[in-house]
Amino acid sequence: xxxxxxxxxxxxxxxxxxxxxxxxxxxxxxxxxxxxxxxxxxxxxxxxxxxxxxxxxxxxxxxxxxxxxxxxxxxxxxxxxxxxxxxxxxxxxxxxxxxxxxxxxxxxxxxxxxxxxxxxxxxxxxxxxxxxxxxxxxxxxxxxxxxxxxxxxxxxxxxxxxxxxxxxxxxxxxxxxxxxxxxxxxxxxxxxxxxxxxxxxxxxxxxxxxxxxxxxxxxxxxxxxxxxxx
Amino acid sequence: xxxxxxxxxxxxxxxxxxxxxxxxxxxxxxxxxxxxxxxxxxxxxxxxxxxxxxxxxxxxxxxxxxxxxxxxxxxxxxxxxxxxxxxxxxxxxxxxxxxxxxxxxxxxxxxxxxxxxxxxxxxxxxxxxxxxxxxxxxxxxxxxxxxxxxxxxxxxxxxxxxxxxxxxxxxxxxxxxxxxxxxxxxxxxxxxxxxxxxxxxxxxxxxxxxxxxxxxxxxxxxxxxxxxxxxxxxxxxxxxxxxxxxxxxxxxxxxxxxxxxxxxxxxxxxxxxxxxxxxxxxxxxxxxxxxxxxxxxxxxxxxxxxxxxxxxxxxxxxxxxxxxxxxxxxxxxxxxxxxxxxxxxxxxxxxxxxxxxxxxxxxxxxxxxxxxxxxxxxxxxxxxxxxxxxxxxxxxxxxxxxxxxxxxxxxxxxxxxxxxxxxxxxxxxxxxxxxxxxxxxxxxxxxxxxxxxxxxxxxxxxxxxxxxxxxxxxxxxxxxxxxxxxxxxx
Numbered sequence: 001x002x003x004x005x006x007x008x009x010x011x012x013x014x015x016x017x018x019x020x021x022x023x024x025x026x027x028x029x030x031x032x033x034x035x036x037x038x039x040x041x042x043x044x045x046x047x048x049x050x051x052x053x054x055x056x057x058x059x060x061x062x063x064x065x066x067x068x069x070x071x072x073x074x075x076x077x078x079x080x081x082x083x084x085x086x087x088x089x090x091x092x093x094x095x096x097x098x099x100x101x102x103x104x105x106x107x108x109x110x111x112x113x114x115x116x117x118x119x120x121x122x123x124x125x126x127x128x129x130x131x132x133x134x135x136x137x138x139x140x141x142x143x144x145x146x147x148x149x150x151x152x153x154x155x156x157x158x159x160x161x162x163x164x165x166x167x168x169x170x171x172x173x174x175x176x177x178x179x180x181x182x183x184x185x186x187x188x189x190x191x192x193x194x195x196x197x198x199x200x201x202x203x204x205x206x207x208x209x210x211x212x213x214x215x216x217x218x219x220x221x222x223x224x225x226x227x228x229x230x
Numbered sequence: 231x232x233x234x235x236x237x238x239x240x241x242x243x244x245x246x247x248x249x250x251x252x253x254x255x256x257x258x259x260x261x262x263x264x265x266x267x268x269x270x271x272x273x274x275x276x277x278x279x280x281x282x283x284x285x286x287x288x289x290x291x292x293x294x295x296x297x298x299x300x301x302x303x304x305x306x307x308x309x310x311x312x313x314x315x316x317x318x319x320x321x322x323x324x325x326x327x328x329x330x331x332x333x334x335x336x337x338x339x340x341x342x343x344x345x346x347x348x349x350x351x352x353x354x355x356x357x358x359x360x361x362x363x364x365x366x367x368x369x370x371x372x373x374x375x376x377x378x379x380x381x382x383x384x385x386x387x388x389x390x391x392x393x394x395x396x397x398x399x400x401x402x403x404x405x406x407x408x409x410x411x412x413x414x415x416x417x418x419x420x421x422x423x424x425x426x427x428x429x430x431x432x433x434x435x436x437x438x439x440x441x442x443x444x445x446x447x448x449x450x451x452x453x454x455x456x457x458x459x460x461x462x463x464x465x466x467x468x469x470x471x472x473x474x475x476x477x478x479x480x481x482x483x484x485x486x487x488x489x490x491x492x493x494x495x496x497x498x499x500x501x502x503x504x505x506x507x508x509x510x511x512x513x514x515x516x517x518x519x520x521x522x523x524x525x526x527x528x529x530x531x532x533x534x535x536x537x538x539x540x541x542x543x544x545x546x547x548x549x550x551x552x553x554x555x556x557x558x559x560x561x562x563x564x565x566x567x568x569x570x571x572x573x574x575x576x577x578x579x580x581x582x583x584x585x586x587x588x589x590x591x592x593x594x595x596x597x598x599x600x601x602x603x604x605x606x607x608x609x610x611x612x613x614x615x616x617x618x619x620x621x622x623x624x625x626x627x628x629x630x631x632x633x634x635x636x637x638x639x640x641x642x643x644x645x646x647x648x649x650x651x652x653x654x655x656x657x658x659x660x661x662x663x664x665x666x667x668x669x670x671x672x673x674x675x676x677x678x679x680x681x682x683x684x685x686x687x688x689x690x691x692x693x694x695x696x697x698x699x700x701x702x703x704x705x706x707x708x709x710x711x712x713x714x715x716x717x718x719x720x
Contacts, residue, residue, distance in 0.1 A: 046566075049569075049570045070572075073571065073573075076570075078570055084564065085567060086496065086567060088499060089496075093499070097492060100489075128477070
């Protein structure tokens with residue numbers, strides 16, 4: 001069990017935003033989190049990453065509470081929003097900084113980045129811009145590439161497909177699929193097509209609660225569509 | 231149309247998200263303005279009395295004529311720094327069925343709402359009406375009024391034009407100040423005289439009032455040039471500062487400090503690449519002149535360090551204080567990113583200490599030019615330096631863990647009070663009081679050098695305890711991380 005959530009609750013005022021009794025994720029799973037706006041997806045991810053203090057309960061990463069011990073940072077990479085990027089750096093500076101946190105040399109980083117030239121579509125590297133000057137889609141690319149560069153065991157992405165152009169969406173799907181099995185991936189998405197395509201397991205949340213939790217098969221997309229059109 | 235624009239502006243102010251903050255800012259600015267207005271009025275009214283005293287060897291008219299161009303030279307430099315280009319507010323109108331001419335008129339009208347366009351009126355008009363009107367007659371007085379208004383408008387739009395062309399930055403202002411200073415020096419040594427030139431221009435106008443009509447013509451010319459430029463370049467991306475190619479940089483000398491060095495380098499880039507933090511550090515360089523106010527010859531001769539220690543500590547520590555008072559909040563836009571990454575809180579705090587130490591060392595070295603007044607001052611500065619890197623850094627970083635207020639770092643620097651809170655004021659009290667408390671007993675016993683040593687020693691002890699403080703503050707930060715991150719996300 002690489003990730004375990006026990007009795008996790010977050011309450012703002014008298015509103016319970018997240019309320020998950022028990023959730024277990026096995027190493028190597030690719031899990032999709034689906035739900036409408038306000039379902040508590042981002043809050044849940046923030047608690048997984050120890051950015052918000054839960055009102056109750058705990059998140060265990062490899063059996064250790066993420067609040068008590070920072071070891072999970074060694075093998076967890078994530079990109080939730082632009083707040084994760086240091087936007088006054090050039091992309092190169094940012095990659096080198098993130099790499100240095102994982103003891104990667106400048107050479108390691110540039111070697112790694114060459115394999116992403118297709119993903120970047122020639123727009124990111126040597127562009128002579130700071131990250132803040134990029135379009136949102138390109139910022140997302142930088143964030144995702146920096147997360148993957150850390151060779152994480154756990155990857156957490158919040159709506160990675162939003163803001164990406166169609167070509168990059170497909171490339172990202174292929175990237176994620178290629179990693180399936182070696183890496184535990186947890187993504188949220190509003191795009192039912194993509195999420196059922198990439199993920200082996202779908203968790204459906206509504207008002208902070210897990211409504212459904214099931215393995216994907218050929219009927220999943222229809223099932224989800226009928227749920228959301230109801 | 232203009233009134234619609236203005237009413238939208240008013241709404242955008244009153245309905246802005248951080249209304250409390252911006253109103254507070256406006257009130258503070260309002261007080262400043264009121265103060266300067268009162269000063270301007272008093273100066274304007276008192277001009278007839280004081281000019282003969284300041285320039286006893288010449289007639290009052292000659293003095294008055296002489297200072298006009300000087301005033302507007304300074305006015306121009308101040309505007310270069312402080313006057314903002316009204317740009318962003320027009321974006322929502324550009325795609326609508328509104329003619330470009332109207333939008334430009336709005337921009338031009340809005341640009342006139344500036345304190346710089348009020349001061350000259352109060353400063354010069356009383357003298358013009360009371361003195362010139364009486365002596366030279368109403369026509370000449372009228373021409374003076376037209377001339378002053380025209381130069382004011384000229385400055386206003388010239389600065390905006392220059393700013394729009396992005397041929398301005400702080401170095402230009404410094405160069406400009408140097409030029410004006412040189413002219414003042416040349417004036418003083420009677421090589422050439424701007425006062426004479428200024429007097430020549432305006433005395434010509436007194437003799438032949440129709441010459442005064444040249445001023446409005448020149449002002450109108452710059453107005454037209456500015457408007458034409460706007461009309462041709464009414465694209466939002468072209469109206470802001472021009473984009474230059476950004477390059478990656480590396481600071482090898484920081485690499486030897488490991489992760490803490492990486493983080494310090496990161497923050498150094500933050501300072502260099504944003505206006506507001508850059509200003510807060512550069513202000514430290516301006517405060518280096520503070521010593522000239524405090525280091526008086528009798529104090530130095532008598533070793534009266536009690537009277538000078540404040541200046542010494544303030545000068546060497548100002549950058550730490552002005553940048554550090556908003557500590558952590560500078561990084562509020564990416565604080566989440568720092569938390570989820572593999573960054574040890576201790577390294578994070580170490581990086582801050584490192585950065586402060588570097589800045590403070592540089593400032594102290596710069597301040598050593600005071601050795602020309604007396605080498606004793608170097609000892610004073612050394613004590614102040616040790617106090618600052620030992621104690622002030624700890625104080626600033628400790629208080630930073632109580633700061634939950636987000637700062638939008640991309641916003642402009644001048645008169646920006648975003649992120650101000652109680653911590654900023656609490657900070658000042660121990661910073662100023664403690665050195666006095668340490669020094670005073672030695673001062674009373676008439677052992678001034680022992681007093682300096684005591685302050686320096688205190689700094690050294692704190693410095694020796696640095697790893698303890700790093701652990702302590704890192705623990706604090708770890709405890710408060712949720713609250714800080716939450717505040718920064720707002």
